[in-house]
Amino acid sequence: MIALLLSLALPALAADWRATLQQAVDQAHATAPATVELAATAQVVPTRNGGLRMIDVGAPWGPVLMADRLVHGEEPPPVRQALAAALVARIDAWPEVAVGLVQEEQDPQVLATLLSGLQRLPADLALPELERALADPQAQVRIEAAAVLGRHAAGGQADQALIAALADADPQVRALAARALGRHQVATAFAPLRPLLTDRDSQVRLQALRALARIDDAATRALPERASLEADADPLVARAAAQLRP
Template sequence: MLIGEVARRSGVSTRMLRHYDALGLVRPTGRTVGGYREYSPEDIRRIFHVESLRSLGLSLKQVGRALEDPGFTPSALVGDLIRWVEERLARDRELLERLRAIDASAPTGWPDVLRTVELLQGLTSTSAARRQQAALARPEGGAVPAEVLAEAVLAEEDPNVAGALRWALARSGGDGGPALAAGLRSADVDVRRRAVVAIAGMAEGPAGTAVLVEALADPDPAVRGHAALALGGRGVTAAVPALVDMVVRGRNDVDAAEALAALCRDRGCADRVTAALVDALAAHAEPAVRIRLIQALVELPGTAAREAVRRLADDADPAVALVASALADRRAGDDDA
C-alpha cells in the first residue's frame, strides 16, 4: 500500500509518516519500481501501535523504546505519565480559578486585570507575611472580589493570616457566602473548620444561619461547636442539643453555658434548655460531667433551674453535692439581692 493510501486509511498525515520513517519508528518494508514507499500489513499495524502509545502521552522517543526494547516495562513509565498529567491538571485548575477570579472582579480594563493578578499572587505566596499583607491591602480603583477572599480563607493554615482574610472578606461587601458554604461540604475537615469560623463571623442573615444549622450535623465536634455557639448568639434554638453536648464533653463548655443562658432570655426557650440539662444529668453519672451541667444550670433564669440545682445538693457523690450546695447558696444570694 502506498503512502497516500495509508494516510487516508490510518488518519496519519503523509508528513508524519515520513517523519516516522526518518526516525526509524515505522519504515516501510518495500519500495515500488519507481522508488515510492510501500507499506505491508505489518507496517500498518505498527503505525496503529505508534498512534495508540502516543495517545497515552508518550513522546516519540518513548514510543520507539517501548516498541524496540524487550526489557522495557510499562509500569514505571505509566506511573510517570500519571504524575505528569496530575500536575498538569492541577496547573490547569489553578489557571481556571485565576481566570474565574478575574472575571468575578468585572475588570473594565487591563489595569484592573493586573491588580487582580497581583492580589492572587500575594494570596498564594509561600510567605505568610506577604499573604497577610495582600489580605489587608486595599487595592486602588476597586474592591477585592469576595469569592477570591473566601477561597483564600478556606485554604489558609496560618491563624494570623486567616484572621486578616476573614476581616478583608467582611470588609469587601461582596458575597463570599456560596464559596464558604461549599467549604462546609468539603471532605477535608480542616477546610470545614475554616469555613464554619468564617461563616460564624459574618453578618447575620437567613442564608448564613441556614448553613450553620446544617453544620450542626457535621461529624466533626469542632465544626458543630463553632456552629452551635454562633447560632446560640443569634438566638437560634436549634443549637440547644449541640450546646448541651459541648457542656457534657467539656469542649468550650463555659462558652456553651453562656450561649444557653443567652437563649433563655426567651422565656419559651428557658424551659427547653433547663429540661435538656436535667435530662443530661440523668444520663451521666461521671462527677466531672455532672458538675459542668450544674454550673450551666446555675446560670439559667427561672424556678425550674434553681430547684434542679438545689436537689443536687443531696447528690450521692460528695463532690457533686458540694458544688451544687455552694452554687445553690450563691444563686439564692443573687436572687435576694
C-alpha cells in the same frame, strides 16, 4: 446544571478580579514605589502562637501588594499563609479580589486564613463562599468558616448551613456553629442545638448552652439537661449551667 453554570461563570469572575487587582497594583507602583519595594521583600516573622506573619508594610496598598504576591509568587505554604493574613483585614476595599482569592485557593491553610477577609464583605458576596467553605473536606476550613459566619453581620442568613454544621465530625466546627447560631439568635436552631448539650466535647456543650440561652433564655433555664450540666466534668460548663438556674 448549577455546576455547569458555575463553571462558565467562574472564569469571567476570575478575569475580572485579576484585572481589578492588576489595576490596584499598577496604581501602587505609580503612587507608592517605596511601599511596593517593601512589600516585595517583606520579612516573615513568627507570631506568639506559632504562626507566621508578614511584616506590616502599610495601608492602603499593603493588602493589594500582598494579594499580588500571593497570586504570582511561588512561595512555600507557610509564607503564603502569612501573605493571606496580611491582607484580610483590609481586602474589603477590593471585594471582588477577596472573593476571587477565596474561590481559587487550593491550600486549606491559606484558604482558611483568607476566609477572615469575607467578614466585612456584603452578604451577597460573602455568604455563598462561607456556606461553601462550611462543607469543605478540610476541617480547618470549616472551622474558620463557622467562626467568620459567627461574626459576619448577616451570618444568621446562613442558618441552614450552620444548623447542618451542628452535626459536623469536628467538635470545633460544632462548637463554632453553635456559637454563630446563638450570636445571630436563630430561633429555628433551638431544637437542633438541644442535643448538643450532651455532646462528648465540653466546648460543644458550653457553646450550645450559651447559644440556647441567647435564643430563648427562659426555655433554656427550664431544660432538664441544664440541671444535669451543673454537675458537668468541665467546670466551665458547670458554672455556665449554674448561672442559668431558673
